[in-house]
Amino acid sequence: MRKIYIFDTTLRDGEQSPGVNLNTQEKVEIGLQLEKLGVDRIEAGFPAASPGDLAAVNAVARSVKNATIIGLARSREKDIDAVYEALKGAQDPCLHVFLATSPIHRKHKLRMEKHQVLETAEAAIKYAKKYFSKIEFSAEDAGRTELDFLCEVTELAIRTGATVVNIPDTVGYMNPSEYGNIFKTLKENVKGIEKIQLSAHCHDDLGMATANALAAILNGADQIEGTINGIGERAGNTSIEEVVMALETRSEFFQAKSSLVLNEIYRTSRLVSKLSGMVVPGNKAIVGANAFAHESGIHQDGMLKEKTTYEIMSPETIGLKESKLVLGKHSGRHAFREKLTDLGYELNDEQVNAAFAKFKDLADKKKDVTDEDIRALIEEKLVST
Ligand code: KIV
Numbered sequence: 314m315r316k317i318y319i320f321d322t323t324l325r326d327g328e329q330s331p332g333v334n335l336n337t338q339e340k341v342e343i344g345l346q347l348e349k350l351g352v353d354r355i356e357a358g359f360p361a362a363s364p365g366d367l368a369a370v371n372a373v374a375r376s377v378k379n380a381t382i383i384g385l386a387r388s389r390e391k392d393i394d395a396v397y398e399a400l401k402g403a404q405d406p407c408l409h410v411f412l413a414t415s416p417i418h419r420k421h422k423l424r425m426e427k428h429q430v431l432e433t434a435e436a437a438i439k440y441a442k443k444y445f446s447k448i449e450f451s452a453e454d455a456g457r458t459e460l461d462f463l464c465e466v467t468e469l470a471i472r473t474g475a476t477v478v479n480i481p482d483t484v485g486y487m488n489p490s491e492y493g494n495i496f497k498t499l500k501e502n503v504k505g506i507e508k509i510q511l512s513a514h515c516h517d518d519l520g521m522a523t524a525n526a527l528a529a530i531l532n533g534a535d536q537i538e539g540t541i542n543g544i545g546e547r548a549g550n551t552s553i554e555e556v557v558m559a560l561e562t563r564s565e566f567f568q569a570k571s572s573l574v575l576n577e578i579y580r581t582s583r584l585v586s587k588l589s590g591m592v593v594p595g596n597k598a599i600v601g602a603n604a605f606a607h608e609s610g611i612h613q614d615g616m617l618k619e620k621t622t623y624e625i626m627s628p629e630t631i632g633l634k635e636s637k638l639v640l641g642k643h644s645g646r647h648a649f650r651e652k653l654t655d656l657g658y659e660l661n662d663e664q665v666n667a668a669f670a671k672f673k674d675l676a677d678k679k680k681d682v683t684d685e686d687i688r689a690l691i692e693e694k695l696v697s698t
């Protein structure tokens with residue numbers, strides 16, 4: 314089984330979510346939880362962005378011992394110097410340096426010809442080598458870059474000394490077959506590709522970030538970059554918990570796994586939500602409040618007979634106590650009777666039937682029927698009979 318390295322960028326790309334701002338203490342708290350979760354690499358920030366971020370990256374670098382700590386830099390000496398400063402004290406430091414390669418970015422943002430992009434990337438990696446033995450190079454907007462030019466850039470990055478080459482779908486434009494094909498092409502055509510790790514970094518603008526990351530794995534990616542709860546610029550980044558649980562649940566298909574401590578997933582998700590202020594939608598895969606909740610009578614009956622009827626993974630795996638059977642207007646008698654037993658009521662069939670009819674009346678009027686509602690309904694019924 315191939316190991317997939319997990320590069321967490323919650324503290325960098327995740328923090329780029331509009332409205333999110335993590336202070337040093339919050340970054341350290343999340344960094345320590347990511348360490349417990351067992352991520353291989355933590356991108357702690359963008360030190361050239363502000364003195365505060367440099368200090369925060371440094372605090373994470375000094376606190377987290379069991380993960381590679383990474384700082385982001387543009388292909389500029391002053392940015393690389395800032396990462397060097399920020400990563401002082403890290404056990405295992407790594408620089409992440411990037412430069413855009415797509416025609417749109419070359420023309421409108423960088424105002425560079427192809428040869429200037431190659432020269433700038435080469436100069437940045439050469440400069441970085443005086444400080445770092447681990448260097449990741451990202452070809453920003455790789456998804457919209459001509460494939461032959463992307464091969465050329467990747468080959469140059471490897472020749473110059475990059476140890477990881479990252480292929481970002483910066484604007485979430487790719488679909489799985491296109492994105493997978495980029496990895497296949499690089500693997501087949503780039504000289505020296507076996508010497509480095511290839512990394513996938515996806516955004517979720519079209520809702521395909523997880524699918525694209527998995528397509529990259531099927532085509533040889535060694536590392537997946539993403540964030541907890543999928544937070545990040547615009548529609549966010551690849552959600553780490555989704556990729557990791559897809560690998561876990563379908564390992565026979567992917568023939569690959571991460572080494573994450575899975576039962577720390579839920580705790581990590583809650584912490585990131587609390588400190589970032591980004592609420593996790595109820596229907597979010599893996600960590601949403603409804604991810605292991607069942608409302609309809611048919612599903613609840615199946616769950617009560619055998620959980621695998623409607624659950625492909627168990628809530629305990631990600632650190633949750635149990636699945637939830639939620640009582641609402643779609644619920645059936647089986648789950649209702651279970652709930653009564655849980656609440657300590659021993660009713661005969663006739664009493665259950667009468668209470669069930671009242672419950673259905675209430676459920677038609679009220680979205681969530683709580684334990685308190687059930688108690689009130691039963692007490693009233695018992696008193697009046
Ligand atoms: O999406 C992107 O291109 C990035 C790079 C800095 C890697 O976040």
Ligand code: ZN
Pocket residue numbers: 326481483514516550
């Ligand atoms: Zn990104």
